[in-house]
Structure formats: C-alpha cells, structure tokens
Amino acid sequence: xxxxxxxxKWLDNNLNPEEQKAFEQLEDYKELTKMDSSLKNFRxxxxxxxxxxKNLKPNLNKNSESNxxxxxxxxxxxxxxxxxxxxxxxxxxxxxxTNIAEQISVDLPDQSxxxxxxxxxxxxNDHSWEEKREVNLIGEAFFKVAKGQKFDVxxxxxxxxxxxxxxxVKQRSTYFEVTCYEGLVAVTHKNSTVELQPGDTFxxxxxxxxxxxxxxxxxxxxxxxxxNFKSVPLKYVIAEFExxxxxxxxxxxxxxxxxxxxxxxxxxxxxxxxxxxxxLNLSYSKSGKSIKLKRE
Amino acid sequence: MNKPLKNNICEEKLFERxxxxxxxxxxxxxxxxFGEQLNPQDKVQEAFIKLWQNCSxxxxxxxxxxxxxxxxxxxxxxxxxxxxVLKYNKLPHKHSTNVSPEFVLQEKEYNEKLQxxxxxxxxxxxxxxxxxxxxxxxxxxxxxLLDISTKAVEKRIYGALKKLRKDIEEL
Numbered sequence: 001x002x003x004x005x006x007x008x009k010w011l012d013n014n015l016n017p018e019e020q021k022a023f024e025q026l027e028d029y030k031e032l033t034k035m036d037s038s039l040k041n042f043r044x045x046x047x048x049x050x051x052x053x054k055n056l057k058p059n060l061n062k063n064s065e066s067n068x069x070x071x072x073x074x075x076x077x078x079x080x081x082x083x084x085x086x087x088x089x090x091x092x093x094x095x096x097x098t099n100i101a102e103q104i105s106v107d108l109p110d111q112s113x114x115x116x117x118x119x120x121x122x123x124x125n126d127h128s129w130e131e132k133r134e135v136n137l138i139g140e141a142f143f144k145v146a147k148g149q150k151f152d153v154x155x156x157x158x159x160x161x162x163x164x165x166x167x168x169v170k171q172r173s174t175y176f177e178v179t180c181y182e183g184l185v186a187v188t189h190k191n192s193t194v195e196l197q198p199g200d201t202f203x204x205x206x207x208x209x210x211x212x213x214x215x216x217x218x219x220x221x222x223x224x225x226x227x228n229f230k231s232v233p234l235k236y237v238i239a240e241f242e243x244x245x246x247x248x249x250x251x252x253x254x255x256x257x258x259x260x261x262x263x264x265x266x267x268x269x270x271x272x273x274x275x276x277x278x279x280l281n282l283s284y285s286k287s288g289k290s291i292k293l294k295r296e
Numbered sequence: 297m298n299k300p301l302k303n304n305i306c307e308e309k310l311f312e313r314x315x316x317x318x319x320x321x322x323x324x325x326x327x328x329x330f331g332e333q334l335n336p337q338d339k340v341q342e343a344f345i346k347l348w349q350n351c352s353x354x355x356x357x358x359x360x361x362x363x364x365x366x367x368x369x370x371x372x373x374x375x376x377x378x379x380x381v382l383k384y385n386k387l388p389h390k391h392s393t394n395v396s397p398e399f400v401l402q403e404k405e406y407n408e409k410l411q412x413x414x415x416x417x418x419x420x421x422x423x424x425x426x427x428x429x430x431x432x433x434x435x436x437x438x439x440x441l442l443d444i445s446t447k448a449v450e451k452r453i454y455g456a457l458k459k460l461r462k463d464i465e466e467l
Contacts, residue, residue: 047319
C-alpha cells in the first residue's frame with residue numbers, strides 16, 4: 001500500500017491495525033499528527049442546538065394555520081383583475097379610422113358593412129351591438145346595413161336612422177349630407193326628421209338645407225375613386241380634395257363660396273386639379289406639398 | 297428514522313427534528329466556509345425561519361439542501377468576500393508548567409502559519425477538510441452533507457492536506 005493511500009485511509013479514519021502500524025512508520029507521521037492536533041484548536045464555536053432551538057421557536061409564527069386562505073385570495077384577485085380587464089376591453093368602443101387618401105371597409109358585428117372614405121373615424125361598441133346598433137361617425141362613410149332592428153349613425157350634425165338599406169353619410173365640419181341608395185332612411189337634424197327614399201339626398205351646408213335632384217347612381221362615387229359634387233361651395237370641394245390627396249391648397253383672394261358642380265378623381269392629381277379649376281376659371285401652381293390657386 | 301415522516305415540515309415535531317439533525321452541521325459548514333465574522337449562528341437561525349415560512353412548499357427530503365443553499369446565499373449576500381478568519385482557541389495547556397517558553401512560542405508560530413494556510417484553501421477544500429479533521433466526520437458523511445460524491449470529498453480533503461503542508465513549509 002503506498003503512502004498516499006495510507007494517508008487517505010487515515011483521513012477517513014479507516015485504517016486497520018496493520019495499516020495503522022504502517023502509517024506510524026511513515027516519515028510524515030509526526031508532521032501529520034502534529035498538524036492534526038493543532039487543527040483541533042480550530043474547532044467551530046459550539047453550537048448549542050437545544051437552546052438555539054428554544055430561541056428560534058418564538059420566531060416561528062403559526063403561519064401554517066393562517067396560510068390556507070392566502071392562495072385563495074391570490075386566485076380571487078387574479079379573477080377579479082381578469083374580469084375587470086375583460087369587462088373594460090369589451091365595453092370599450094372599437095375604433096376605425098382612415099388617413100388622407102385611404103379607404104377601408106369595416107365589417108360591423110352583424111352582416112352590415114361600412115366603407116370608410118378618407119380622413120374619417122368610425123366607432124362602435126361590439127359588446128352592446130345586440131341591443132342597439134349604433135355607430136359614431138366623423139367624416140364620410142357608405143353603409144350597407146343588414147336587415148334587423150334600428151340602426152343609428154350618430155354624427156355631430158344629426159342622427160341617421162335606418163332599418164336595412166344602403167346609404168352614404170358625409171359629415172365634414174358644417175357640411176352634412178345623407179344619400180339614400182336603397183330602402184328607407186330617416187335623418188334627424190335639429191329635432192326634425194326627414195325621410196329619404198332611394199335616390200334622395202339630404203344636405204345641410206352651413207346650417208341651410210339644400211334640396212338636390214334625384215340621385216341615379218346605386219352607390220356613392222367615391223367608392224369608385226371619384227368625388228362628385230352638385231352645387232357645393234368650393235371650400236368643401238377643397239376640403240375633400242385635401243382629404244384625398246395629402247396636399248394643402250392655398251386659396252387667397254378666391255371666393256370659396258362659389259358653387260361647384262362636377263367631380264374629381266382620386267387617382268390622378270393633375271387631372272383632379274384641372275377638373276376643379278377649369279370650370280371655375282382658375283389656374284393652379286404646385287410647390288412642394290402645397291398648391292396655390294389663382295384667378296386666371 | 298425509517299418510518300415515513302408526515303409529509304409536512306409545518307408539523308412542529310418534524311421541524312424540530314430537522315433542526316436537531318441539521319443545525320449543527322449547517323453551522324459548522326458556514327463557519328468553516330466563511331469564517332466567524334459573519335455570525336454563522338444567526339444565519340443558521342435565519343435559514344430555519346425561511347424553511348418554516350416555506351414549510352408547505354418544501355418536501356422533507358429537500359429540506360437539507362434548502363437549508364444549506366439558503367444559508368449559503370444569506371452569507372454571500374452579507375459578504376463581499378472578506379478574508380476568512382478562523383479563530384484558534386488558546387486552550388491553556390494542561391501541563392503548561394512543564395513547557396518551555398520556547399515551545400510555547402513555536403506552538404504559537406505554528407498555529408499562526410496553520411491559520412494563514414487554512415485561509416488560503418478554497419472554500420470547498422476548507423469545508424470538507426475541517427469537517428473531516430476537526431469534526432471527525434467520515435468521507436461518506438461529508439459527501440451526503442454536501443451532496444457530492446465520496447470520491448470528490450476524498451479529493452478535496454487530500455488536496456487540502458497537500459496544500460496545507462506545502463504552505464506551512466514555505467511560510
């Protein structure tokens with residue numbers, strides 16, 4: 001048996017008498033036993049188990065008994081939070097909005113569809129849709145309403161009520177226009193209600209009601225990429241133009257209350273500008289993001 | 297001991313049994329590992345309080361490693377690794393009258409060397425070595441305490457011994 005193994009066995013207190021003898025013969029024996037006896041002086045301070053346990057005992061509160069309801073409270077809290085988040089998010093209105101030169105189609109909770117023209121905002125509540133079909137509108141939208149109960153479009157200028165039809169609502173600042181394409185539409189404006197037959201248009205400009213001849217199209221022109229106007233003051237035409245093209249129009253010294261009849265396309269800037277300016281004997285010049293209108 | 301214990305440390309009887317079984321070993325472990333200045337005794341108590349607070353979550357077989365890990369972490373939190381100081385007891389020699397002053401001086405020098413050499417061991421080496429030499433624990437017991445193999449314990453202890461002897465010679 002070699003020295004290292006002997007020493008290891010000695011360390012493990014595992015020497016048999018024979019090995020013990022051999023170990024004592026080692027030259028290291030004296031050094032090892034000397035170290036060993038000195039090491040005993042490094043004993044860890046005495047740890048009084050019993051008295052220390054007595055000291056510890058008062059610190060052990062009876063948490064085990066009062067513990068059972070704590071997890072329950074946590075679970076309840078999670079449920080409460082989850083429920084309130086759910087309730088809050090479902091009672092929140094769904095909002096859809098379009099930027100300039102953007103059109104989107106919004107599927108409402110039933111079969112109804114709303115097509116949103118540029119720079120418009122539509123909001124409705126998914127949660128209470130079953131009880132009341134109600135949408136808020138700022139801007140212009142075309143609705144195809146599924147048959148069912150009353151359907152309300154609420155705008156700043158008035159409420160449009162229908163049962164199931166197709167109609168267009170346009171509300172831009174003081175301009176308010178409702179055109180019925182199918183079915184029957186009721187428009188409530190300042191406490192008076194007007195019923196629109198298919199083809200009828202209800203139009204309020206600056207608080208004045210304007211009557212139009214019958215509409216023959218089956219859907220609003222903006223759905224096919226054109227804005228159509230019949231005797232509309234130029235400023236609303238310009239405003240609509242700014243909705244469809246991301247440009248600003250400068251129109252100093254021009255009478256914007258002149259009436260405009262015609263249309264402009266949403267797809268070709270120059271053509272659109274010409275369609276507006278030529279009939280009114282105006283000319284235009286482009287510079288960057290702005291367009292200046294001048295009298296000829 | 298072979299009887300299956302009630303599976304809940306929250307039982308005060310079982311908790312007390314765990315305390316009696318592990319507290320001293322835990323204390324020694326902390327002392328040999330970190331030295332005396334961080335008050336290993338307090339850390340033992342703290343670790344047991346933590347065990348009690350979490351008693352429902354810990355299975356009894358896991359209690360030992362929970363205690364050791366917790367106490368070790370408590371220590372590590374308290375210390376930015378200060379140098380380990382193990383105090384040696386200046387026991388009055390029984391036959392002090394027979395001893396020459398020279399011998400006393402030599403003894404003192406040797407103890408100081410030993411103290412320094414011990415401080416230079418790695419924590420793992422020191423714990424295993426002193427548990428063995430001072431507490432008289434066998435390799436197997438230390439292995440169970442530290443959750444390592446007997447072979448590893450042997451390696452640590454023998455390594456420590458070799459290093460100590462070398463250091464003492466050099467100093």
